[in-house]
Amino acid sequence: MTPQHTLLDYSSKARVENVMIPHIARLVRVIPMVQDNYLFLFRFEDPHLNETFIYKPGQFVELTVIGTGEAPISISSTPTRKGVLEMCVRRMGRVTNALYNLPENSFVGLRGPYGNGYPVDDMKGHDVLIIAGGLGMAPLRSLLNYILDNRNQFGRLILMYGTKTPDDVLFRDELESLTRRGDLECLLAVEQAYQYPGAHPWRGKIGLVTDLFQYVKNINVPNTIAAICGPPIFYKFVLEKLLKMNFSKDHILMSLERRMECGVGKCGHCAIGYKYTCIDGPIFTYWDVINMPELIEF
């Protein structure tokens, strides 16, 4: 029989850092972007943490609004720009509603980062095709800026982003200014360019996000990794298009949403079949996704 070291094992496990306890952070700024989708900027109160909080694009944090509760929020900023964490938060549930009512300079709690994030190291050397629909831009903006900040480590970079109207475009100013960059093909589309008098004129395309494929030529499919995020109907059409172009199923990366309560793979709420969105995801390949039972229908 093997010798027993359970007591030592239990003691060492009882001494670990308590992952359930958030760090105090300050809500430094709120930037309205589109209706009920504001950008919230946070800084840790411990200045050291602002330097050491290392995360990957695609990861999320658990955000505590003190007195209300906790919610998982994906990080929209890039780890290449330290100091401030940016989160594009949709006003959706109890906690996010409370966040919208917080004055700037309030304290909140943050713990994380959680989730696998985009496999940026494996993506290096590849062409990257980022396709976003609606609010799907929030986690993908982190990936986009990460690649732009490490531009020479990646091949061709294409962004396709589609929304219903120009008023729904997240990070509109930022993305419009990126269209002038020579090392990025930035294509924006809206279904209807309805503009009320005095509105900022729409310079992008009109149509569905999948219509943008006609403007990009010669995608080197075997060497391209597609990162896609959007609503269910978006996935249906974008996946159809990518598969038609012969994208390999493990070269398509998707970001999934579930109820991630603990963030650390214990509470069970975010389980999809045999995977936990919070630790095995939220970034999954399309191959992972089609092998997941009880997935939402696209």
Next chain:
Amino acid sequence: MKILKLPKANFNKFLLGLNNYGEVHIPKKKSEETYVFAPMEDPSEVALEYLRTVIPPKKYFFKPKEALFKHSDGKNFIEHIEDVNKKLILFGLHPCDIHGLKILDIVFGTGYIDKYYFARRKNTLIIGLSCMPDEKCFCRSMGTDATEDGFDLFLSELKNSYLVTVGSSQGDDITNDMKDLLTEITRKDTNEYLKIRNERKKRFTLQLDISDLPYILELQRESEVWEDLGKKCLCCGSCSMVCPTCSCFNIYDKLSLDTKQTERVRQWDSCLFKDYAVVAGGHNFRANRADRVRNRYYHKQHGFVTQFGKPSCTGCGRCIQYCPTQIHVVEVFNKVRGED
């Protein structure tokens, strides 16, 4: 391995002696067929005949409801671990419940470590006790009818004595302190143990064949068994609460009446509850009862097996005994296997 003998005449002294090591909890009879693990006030209370308590011993390590941290006017979140310095002796765990704790050790100790669980685990001594199965026990099929580890001491009942197996250094300390109550084992004791063990083997009537169950479940995902089960199951969550390996929880904040203090609370939850997979905005990823029931069964006998190489079921029979609509886990799987 050190094995000693405790004559039954010395048993009460042994139980009383355990008080020297911490607060002793024992199985007690609450009413007809209802047993609980509770603090020992007198050794005479011990219900040695018990087979299963309503709530398994997980309640000592993974509390039904507990505060994780507190926040008041200050800027800090103050860690709060209930019973962090309490020494506990759990007496009378049957092998299935010891295996239940071993499964929870995996759940709470893999990847991110749950400090709350292990803070209490390290301060607890486990003293196992042998048992004779009833018609709801299928631990033998789960490989949890015996255990070689996971206890500090284990008592195997013979006619006039107990064999005491020493499973840890702390268990060894106890047997050394109580050496006056213990004797050496003899050839006769071994023979008696073998006789009882063979008798026990014959008493198992319930069996669940799990040899290729994950694969069969994969094939039977759309089987009408789940739809039928969804009609019968009330989704009351009783089976989750009494399950020695169920470990899902909810997290929420509790605000004091003067709104100055917040407590982050976690509480046992069940994947059978309607709002379990509801996300902000109201979408429910498992809105149908059949989906939720299937999810629970698949987690136990497929997902956990894929993840950790064994089912998260100990065959303790609690879910069979306490289901208000008499859903029988073994019958469900037999149906899925086409053996019914």
